[in-house]
Amino acid sequence: MRIALRSLAQLTLILISLYSSFSYAEDATPTADTEALKESVLTLNRDLLILEEELLYPASSQVAIYLSMDLGTFFALDAVKVEIDNQLITSELYSDKQTQALFRGGVQRLYVGNLKTGEHEISAIFTGRGPNKDYKRGAKLIVNKTTDPLVLELRIQDSESQMQPKFDIKQWEM
Template sequence: MSFFHRLPRAFAGLLLAFAALPSFAQTAAAPAAAPASAAAPAAAPASAPAPSTLDGRIQEVKGDVIRLNRDLLVLEEELLFPANTQVALFVSMDVGKLFQLESVQIKLDDKLVANYLYTPLEVQALHRGGVQRVYLGNLRAGTHELVAFFTGQGPHERDYKRGATVKFDKGTEPKYIELRIKDSAGKLQPEFDVKVWQ
């Protein structure tokens, strides 16, 4: 089902959720009626909506809005980046004690597609096993060349700028490519390579 066919149904669900809430006027009128019904205290609590019930409904609507927003983001991504042209690039780090990453620059077919500067917290997340999606775009079928440049500090706080290149074939399926930073224990130097996931 396409994005435009699913969109009205999602909004209809949200409108129904809001319709289930009591109106503001009804909620505001309940406290004003309380002094008039002071002679019959048992009837007042029955006519006013319980705060916990109202809070529960509000939380349900918030949950519906969050789920709807997530679904819309997924549909938008499917619309903008169809599977037959989609290419995604990721950055990961294995140990990474020999290299302090500062930036990554990526070129696809001699065209700059990503240039990212890292904060210390982002580098720590990569050290803990995080994987960052640094680029998502469209690429026609055929043979392509990817060049990635890694900039940072290596052993003995020396400035490093290293590159990694790979040629790959793009078919009708999505293509996922991982830019990996690894430590070479034998050479005591960082290594950079590119892995194309099939």
């Protein structure tokens, strides 16, 4: 189901990009038709995203993990690994473009999945470069999953007093 939805979305996007490139080849100014088509694709994409979320990750079991960087002048992120109950659920290697987007205030949606109700241990391992040395640091949080969605934010922050990065996990109240 998930693959089918994504394939449909991707196919639609390929078609729109092909259509757009042909249109641009004929005329540098986007036509009203092209813009209307883009709006239709965006609306369809939105509906697919909502459908995907509702079908695959119902609120009662949903867990979403985000990653943010507050300033981040003391840390250049290379990679992150996330585990739930000692099981690796996602990992990411960061390009310069991604770290710049985080540095400028972007937030990455790192993982969306399902989790049973009850107590769970969330852990994240961050690797990267600091001002004077390489860092490999972890952050842990014990959470109690209820029937509400569980939203967690992995935060990389600057500690001005210690002149080094600090890492923690924030649980958002839903």
